[in-house]
Amino acid sequence: MDWFVFVVAGALAIAGALGVVLSRNPVHAALMLVMSLLAVAVLFVEQKADFLAAVQVIVYAGAIVVLFLFVIMLIGVDRPESLTVEPLRGQRPFAAFIGVAAFAELFFLVRLQGASGRRASAGSLTSGHESNVERLARPLFTHYLLPFELTSALLVVAVVGAVVLSRRERAVTVGEGEGEG
Amino acid sequence: MVPGSWFLGLAAILFTIGAVGLLVRRNVLVMFMCVELMLNAVNLTFVTFARMLDDIGGQVVVFFVLVVAAAEVVVGLGIIVAIFRRRHDATADDVFALRG
Numbered sequence: 001m002d003w004f005v006f007v008v009a010g011a012l013a014i015a016g017a018l019g020v021v022l023s024r025n026p027v028h029a030a031l032m033l034v035m036s037l038l039a040v041a042v043l044f045v046e047q048k049a050d051f052l053a054a055v056q057v058i059v060y061a062g063a064i065v066v067l068f069l070f071v072i073m074l075i076g077v078d079r080p081e082s083l084t085v086e087p088l089r090g091q092r093p094f095a096a097f098i099g100v101a102a103f104a105e106l107f108f109l110v111r112l113q114g115a116s117g118r119r120a121s122a123g124s125l126t127s128g129h130e131s132n133v134e135r136l137a138r139p140l141f142t143h144y145l146l147p148f149e150l151t152s153a154l155l156v157v158a159v160v161g162a163v164v165l166s167r168r169e170r171a172v173t174v175g176e177g178e179g180e181g
Numbered sequence: 182m183v184p185g186s187w188f189l190g191l192a193a194i195l196f197t198i199g200a201v202g203l204l205v206r207r208n209v210l211v212m213f214m215c216v217e218l219m220l221n222a223v224n225l226t227f228v229t230f231a232r233m234l235d236d237i238g239g240q241v242v243v244f245f246v247l248v249v250a251a252a253e254v255v256v257g258l259g260i261i262v263a264i265f266r267r268r269h270d271a272t273a274d275d276v277f278a279l280r281g
Contacts, residue, residue: 002182002183003183006183006187006188010191013191013195014191014194014195014198017194017195017198017199017202017218018198020198020199020202020211020214020215020218021198021199021201021202021205021206021211021215026208026210026211029210029211029214030214033214033217033218036195036218036221037217037221040195040221040224040225043188043191043225043228044225044228046183047188047228047229047231047232048232049228049231049232049240049243051240052224052228052240052243052244052247055244055247056224056247059247059251060217060221060247060250063251064217064250064251064254067254067255067258068210068213068214068254068258071210071258071261071262072210074262075261075262075265075266091204091205092205094204095201095204095205096201098200098201098204099197099200099201099204102196102197102200103193103194103197106189106192106193106196106197107190107193109189110186110189110190110193111186122236122237122238122241123236123237123238124235124236124237125231125232125235125236125237125240126235127235135237136237136240136241136244139237139238139241140241140244144241144245147245151245151248151249154248154249154252155248155251155252157252158251158252158253158255158256159255161255161256161259162255162256162258162259165256165259165260165262165263166259166262166263168266
């Protein structure tokens with residue numbers, strides 16, 4: 001049963017990722033991204049990361065992709081993009097070479113059985129009778145409290161930055177505005 | 182239980198697809214989605230190592246990656262909207278206003 005779930009979810013994740021890269025329409029790419037993210041959420045559940053799977057569905061599929069779709073609709077770029085023309089000469093072979101090299105490197109690292117590192121002191125994943133949320137929350141609010149607080153500062157900075165970036169520039173200066181008023 | 186190395190291999194495949202897509206595609210929004218794919222593959226790697234080492238720390242890191250990814254998407258899409266408002270164009274090759 002584990003293998004069945006893994007094979008199906010993995011195939012869906014790879015198909016969704018390929019769909020993102022190969023679909024000509026950005027809207028289709030966003031929907032393929034949702035498929036890939038949901039499949040990875042299933043893989044999270046299979047690996048005892050229940051809370052992260054829920055967050056993955058809510059934040060990624062629910063918020064981030066919706067934001068993507070909003071922007072696609074807002075700026076009207078749902079025109080299909082031709083994938084047959086190569087805008088820069090020699091770009092595709094170079095990209096393929098880098099892809100093969102990166103995959104070979106990662107695969108080599110996997111074959112090395114690299115999960116032999118020292119354990120952090122954050123807590124166990126399986127021992128005891130706590131739920132996954134409790135296990136995750138305890139180190140988050142004790143051992144990783146400072147990064148957690150820094151995260152809130154990061155979110156505030158991101159919100160302010162987004163507002164500043166998307167604010168429409170007013171052509172009138174203050175003096176002219178007073179003259180008109 | 183499926184061995185962790187299979188999950189790591191799957192994450193490697195997903196990361197490679199995202200990287201190649203980022204290099205090949207010229208639509209800024211699709212390039213952004215490919216970045217999300219790569220981040221997602223890394224998250225899968227973290228969760229897999231958390232299971233293999235029986236340590237919750239990997240999942241805590243994934244939590245932080247999710248938050249940072251959300252902030253990054255907000256700022257990145259804001260930049261894209263600002264560029265579109267000025268240039269009305271969708272491809273990365275046409276944005277060379279910073280060229281010296």
